[in-house]
Amino acid sequence: MKKTTALVLSAALFLCLILSGCGYEYAELDLRSEFSRELAGTTLTVYNWGEYISDGSEGSIDVNREFEKLTGIKVNYLTFESNETMYSQIKNGGVNYDIIIPSDYMIERLIREDMLAKIDTSTLSNYDLIEKKYKNVYFDPENEYSVPYNVGLVGVIYNSAQIGEVEPSWKSLWNEKYKDMALNFDNPRDAFMTAQMILGQDLNTTNPDDWEAAAELLKKGKANLQAYVMDEVYGKMETGEASIAPYYAGDYLTMAETNPDLKFYYPTEGTNIFMDSVCVMKNARNYEAAIMYINFLLEPDIATANAEYIGYASPNTAVINNEDYCYYQNEILYPDEEDTPPVQYYHDIDDEIRKKYEMLWIDIKLY
Amino acid sequence: MKALARLYVALIIFFLYAPVLVMIFFSFNESSSVWVFTGFSFDWYTGLATDVTMLNALKHTLIVAVLSAVISTVLGTAAAVGITALRNKFSKKIIMSVTQIPMMNADIVTGISLMLLFIFIGKLLGLRESLGFLTVLTAHITFNLPYVILSVLPKLRQTDASLREAALDLGCTPLQAFFKVIMPAISTGIITGFIMAFTLSLDDFVISYFTCGHYQTLPIIIYNMTKKSVTPDTYALSTIIFACVFALLIMYNMLQTKSESKKAAKAQP
Numbered sequence: 145m146k147k148t149t150a151l152v153l154s155a156a157l158f159l160c161l162i163l164s165g166c167g168y169e170y171a172e173l174d175l176r177s178e179f180s181r182e183l184a185g186t187t188l189t190v191y192n193w194g195e196y197i198s199d200g201s202e203g204s205i206d207v208n209r210e211f212e213k214l215t216g217i218k219v220n221y222l223t224f225e226s227n228e229t230m231y232s233q234i235k236n237g238g239v240n241y242d243i244i245i246p247s248d249y250m251i252e253r254l255i256r257e258d259m260l261a262k263i264d265t266s267t268l269s270n271y272d273l274i275e276k277k278y279k280n281v282y283f284d285p286e287n288e289y290s291v292p293y294n295v296g297l298v299g300v301i302y303n304s305a306q307i308g309e310v311e312p313s314w315k316s317l318w319n320e321k322y323k324d325m326a327l328n329f330d331n332p333r334d335a336f337m338t339a340q341m342i343l344g345q346d347l348n349t350t351n352p353d354d355w356e357a358a359a360e361l362l363k364k365g366k367a368n369l370q371a372y373v374m375d376e377v378y379g380k381m382e383t384g385e386a387s388i389a390p391y392y393a394g395d396y397l398t399m400a401e402t403n404p405d406l407k408f409y410y411p412t413e414g415t416n417i418f419m420d421s422v423c424v425m426k427n428a429r430n431y432e433a434a435i436m437y438i439n440f441l442l443e444p445d446i447a448t449a450n451a452e453y454i455g456y457a458s459p460n461t462a463v464i465n466n467e468d469y470c471y472y473q474n475e476i477l478y479p480d481e482e483d484t485p486p487v488q489y490y491h492d493i494d495d496e497i498r499k500k501y502e503m504l505w506i507d508i509k510l511y
Numbered sequence: 512m513k514a515l516a517r518l519y520v521a522l523i524i525f526f527l528y529a530p531v532l533v534m535i536f537f538s539f540n541e542s543s544s545v546w547v548f549t550g551f552s553f554d555w556y557t558g559l560a561t562d563v564t565m566l567n568a569l570k571h572t573l574i575v576a577v578l579s580a581v582i583s584t585v586l587g588t589a590a591a592v593g594i595t596a597l598r599n600k601f602s603k604k605i606i607m608s609v610t611q612i613p614m615m616n617a618d619i620v621t622g623i624s625l626m627l628l629f630i631f632i633g634k635l636l637g638l639r640e641s642l643g644f645l646t647v648l649t650a651h652i653t654f655n656l657p658y659v660i661l662s663v664l665p666k667l668r669q670t671d672a673s674l675r676e677a678a679l680d681l682g683c684t685p686l687q688a689f690f691k692v693i694m695p696a697i698s699t700g701i702i703t704g705f706i707m708a709f710t711l712s713l714d715d716f717v718i719s720y721f722t723c724g725h726y727q728t729l730p731i732i733i734y735n736m737t738k739k740s741v742t743p744d745t746y747a748l749s750t751i752i753f754a755c756v757f758a759l760l761i762m763y764n765m766l767q768t769k770s771e772s773k774k775a776a777k778a779q780p
Contacts, residue, residue, distance in 0.1 A: 168561045189725065194735030200561040201744065202554070209563065221564060222727055223735040238630045238642035239724040378740045379546040395739070402544040429639075454739075 170213060171205045173445050176462075177269040179436060184216025188433040191230065191241040193420070194223040196294075198446075198453035205449040211440050217433045234259065234425065242428040243437060248419045251290050252283035253492040260289045261424040267435060270442035278459035281419060282489060290421035291438050292459035294451075297487060298334070298416045299476075301381055301396045302388040305405035312409040314342045316388060318365045327380060327389035328365070330372035332505035333490060334416070335362060338390055341413040348491040352500055359504040363511050372509070381406060393476050394456035408476055414486035419459070531753060538746035545743055555747040562744055568732040569748065572713060575644075575728060579651035580709035586652070587659025587708075588701055592689070594660070595667045614657045622721035625650045629722060642724025650722040651712045658711060659704035666700030667693075 190208075200206030208219040222241070224230040227250040233239060246254065254260050265271045265287055278292045300317070302310045307325070310316045317326050317338060329335045339358040340347055349355070370386050378395070380386040382402045396408045422441060424434045440446060444462035451458035452470050457477040463469055464478065471477050493501075541550035559565065590610070597603040613621065626642070629649075633641020670693065678688035694701070716730040723731065733745055 168563075193738055194732070195739035195742070199564060201558045201742075206561065206563065220725060222725060223564070223732060225735040225738045236626070236630060238626065238633065238640065238646075240640050375737050375740050378544070382544055382546045398543070398740075402542055402547050402549070427639075 168200045168206055168209060171210065171445070173205075173210060173214075173443070175214075175445070176443055177439055179214050179440065181214075181216050183430070183433050183436070185218075186430050186433055187218045187220055188243065188430050188437055189220040189222065189241045190243045190245075190437065191222050191224060191233075192243075192245045194225055196223075196245070196420075196454055197221075198449040204453055205446065207441070207446055207449060210446070211437060214440070215433070215436060217430075217436070219437075240427060240429055241425050242430050242434045243422060243424060245293055245420055245422050247490075248281070248283050248421070249490040249492045251421060251423060254423065255284065255289055256492070259426050261426045261428055261431060262288050263291065263424055263435065263438070265291070268439045268442065270439050273442055273444070273447075273460050273462045275459050275461050275464065278419065282491070284421070290423050291442070293420045293422050293441065294454060294456040295417065295419045295459050296392050296394050296456040296477075297410060297485075298337070298390055298418075299393050299396065299408055299410045300388065300390050301377075301399065301406055301408050303381065303384055303386075303403070303405050304407045306384060306387045310388065310407075310409070312412055314338050314390075314411045314413055317390065318342075318361075318368055320368060322388050323368050324370050325387035326369050327371055327373050327377060327386045328362075328369055329390060330374045332501050334390070335372065335505070335508075336501060337416050338362075339365070341411065341415065344413070347416065347488045348493060350494070350497055352497070355497070355501050355504055359501075359508055362508050366508065366511055392456070394454065397455050397471070397474070397476065410479065410483070410485040412485060414488060417487035417489055419489070534746050535750045535753070538743055538750045540743055543742060545741060545746070555742075555744045556751075559744045559747050559751075565729070565732060565744065565748060568727055568729040571644075571726055572729040575648055575651055575719075575726075576709050576712040579648055579655055579712045580705050582648075583652045583655035583659050583708045584701060584705045587656050587704055588663050588697075590656070591660050591663035591667055592693070594664065610657045610660050613654060614661075618654075618715075618717035621654060622650075622718040625653065625718065626721040640724065642722060642726075644726045647719055647723040647726050647728070650718050651715065654715070654718060655708035655711055658707045659701075662704040662707060663697055663700040666697035670696045 198204045198207050200209065208221050211217065212219055224233065227247050230244065230246060231250060231253070234241060234244065251260070268291065271291065274292055278295060279287055281292075284290045300310070300312075300314070302316075307322060311319075316322065317328060319326075328338060336355070336358050337347055339361040340349075340354070342361065343354070343357055345354045345358065371380075373380060373389070377386075377389050377391050378399060381389055381391075381399050384403070384405075393408065393410075396406065400406045400408075422438050424431060424438075428434055441450070442460060444460070444466065447458055447460040447463045448466055448469050451460070451463045455471070458464060466472060475483065537545055537548065538555055539551050539553070540548050541552040541554065594603060594606055597606070625646075629646045630641050674692050674696065675688050678692040679685065683691060714730060715728075716734065719728050720731055720734075727735075729748075733741060736742065736745070
């Protein structure tokens with residue numbers, strides 16, 4: 145009996161070993177830069193968000209496999225689901241990573257804690273492709289530590305078939321017309337953002353009274369909400385279970401593919417902008433390969449494949465100006481100057497304020 | 512009354528299997544939405560073949576599950592034999608409770624404390640990287656052990672102690688006595704322990720999460736998709752795993768009935 149079990153298991157194992165070797169056809173890449181093979185045989189460890197790279201599904205380019213074929217470097221690709229789990233993983237010291245892709249405020253913290261290696265952008269022959277307005281951002285004013293990977297704005301998604309036209313404001317989430325049909329973020333920073341925008345606050349305010357005021361507003365709005373959600377928002381909006389919800393612009397495009405009744409707006413009060421950038425760890429073991437990988441991510445073909453797969457806005461001009469790009473001149477991902485609301489980045493907030501708003505958040509959830 | 516009883520059973524089975532059936536249903540969905548069914552297709556199954564990240568994670572999961580189940584079965588059986596042989600009742604009791612505590616312990620406590628231990632040892636040894644395949648394997652063996660011990664112990668208690676003595680009398684060495692007499696008698700307990708260990712290791716998330724380092728297993732990869740949304744090829748993969756486990760169970764049951772009828776046939780004349 146044990147023999148049969150072992151047999152079946154080894155058969156399954158064998159099957160997946162075979163499967164992982166086939167089924168993917170390498171793309172013909174039109175490369176802008178040269179990639180040497182002098183580091184062939186070494187390994188590069190990449191730590192990225194889940195579902196955040198083109199992986200060869202549905203005929204797309206498998207970025208990691210193309211890189212392996214081109215340079216002979218083996219990519220050890222790992223994922224995380226939030227900046228905070230990524231931080232605890234690199235902080236507790238049990239593991240080494242070469243490349244990580246955190247968001248803005250986390251990069252600010254990592255630079256302050258001296259955990260990132262400097263990147264000499266003059267060695268990146270594709271760096272000139274990065275759009276100017278995404279360079280010299282607050283967390284890395286000299287472009288020393290990070291190379292932009294994705295950017296995005298938060299907006300509001302609503303179901304036009306159910307509730308018609310909506311006033312383009314954050315206040316719509318508080319509108320009693322949409323009682324029990326509205327959703328909000330299930331994490332303190334983003335949920336507070338929606339209230340802070342209505343109150344006209346700085347998102348990174350260090351004044352405790354501001355946070356108290358925002359918490360009051362959120363409490364008031366809770367009666368109107370169906371739920372606080374994160375990725376459940378996809379299901380609730382696509383099926384029409386909820387009618388109005390704040391989420392990332394890129395994710396709206398995915399939802400609208402399933403449910404064409406879904407519409408989107410940027411609230412006039414302003415909104416949060418995020419940027420996820422590629423960084424190299426200070427204790428990286430394969431620094432040279434990491435630089436090569438970053439340059440590869442900037443390649444027009446690769447960056448386009450990633451932008452199409454992920455669905456967020458790309459900071460790469462070779463993508464933005466590519467007419468074959470499926471979101472070419474998409475007005476939601478790339479709004480014009482006049483359609484862009486005032487935006488604010490999150491900053492790394494000091495512990496005292498963080499504790500303050502986390503306490504307030506618990507209070508709101510229990511309210 | 513009978514109808515009510517049937518309904519009750521039907522309801523139980525429904526609640527047990529409905530989630531799995533829904534998942535299987537959506538694995539054949541045409542669009543990438545995991546909520547709205549738009550049409551029938553095998554796309555997610557064929558797409559799975561190119562998803563290196565997922566297949567790699569599956570490979571990791573299976574390797575850890577098989578190895579940890581085998582090792583913990585061997586260790587656990589040996590431990591159970593040792594515990595039964597203990598004469599001193601007091602020390603027996605102490606050892607029994609010590610083996611049971613890890614079972615009662617919350618996974619998150621086990622996970623974090625193992626992680627701290629591994630990092631501490633890694634630092635002592637001066638390793639650059641303390642978490643990885645070996646640590647996740649060790650962790651899985653650790654939490655599997657008590658289950659194996661607990662499924663083997665009752666079988667040992669049921670076996671007549673004089674069996675072993677008889678074997679020794681008839682010229683077996685102690686080792687032979689164990690493999691020829693004791694092991695066949697407790698084999699069902701060993702197999703149950705093995706299967707328990709295998710399934711526990713297969714779906715463990717919390718402990719792996721803290722101890723795996725670069726060696727990410729399937730549950731972790733799926734969890735990490737939740738910032739965007741979980742894609743239906745996860746459903747396809749889960750459906751395949753479910754089908755395999757189901758087939759395995761059916762085979763196991765068939766073999767068991769066969770060997771039982773064989774035994775019955777032998778006993779008849």
